[in-house]
Amino acid sequence: MILTDGDVVLQPRKLQRSPARHYVMVDDKLRILAAMKAIWRERLTTIFPRQGHYALDPGILAAQPAADITIECIGELADLDLSPLIRQPDICLDQENL
Numbered sequence: 001m002i003l004t005d006g007d008v009v010l011q012p013r014k015l016q017r018s019p020a021r022h023y024v025m026v027d028d029k030l031r032i033l034a035a036m037k038a039i040w041r042e043r044l045t046t047i048f049p050r051q052g053h054y055a056l057d058p059g060i061l062a063a064q065p066a067a068d069i070t071i072e073c074i075g076e077l078a079d080l081d082l083s084p085l086i087r088q089p090d091i092c093l094d095q096e097n098l
Contacts, residue, residue, distance in 0.1 A: 030064035
């Protein structure tokens with residue numbers, strides 16, 4: 001788990017320090033999710049909890065692409081089945097294979 005402050009510029013650097021085949025990002029700001037998805041594409045699953053003033057603003061919702069998964073509140077993460085995101089491990093996981 002990588003906790004971040006929502007700075008889109010620094011997000012890729014933080015992820016590069018913890019290499020993985022796939023990442024999941026949860027944020028109530030669609031612009032941050034969209035920016036990260038544009039960088040990491042299929043290696044990132046975005047989750048949008050619809051709570052907070054950013055998450056409920058109709059203008060923001062209309063202006064940004066939808067997240068991969070939308071939940072109504074952060075508590076729903078506990079029941080979310082993310083097993084489809086888990087793949088069999090590669091024999092060698094290093095920076096070249098990421």
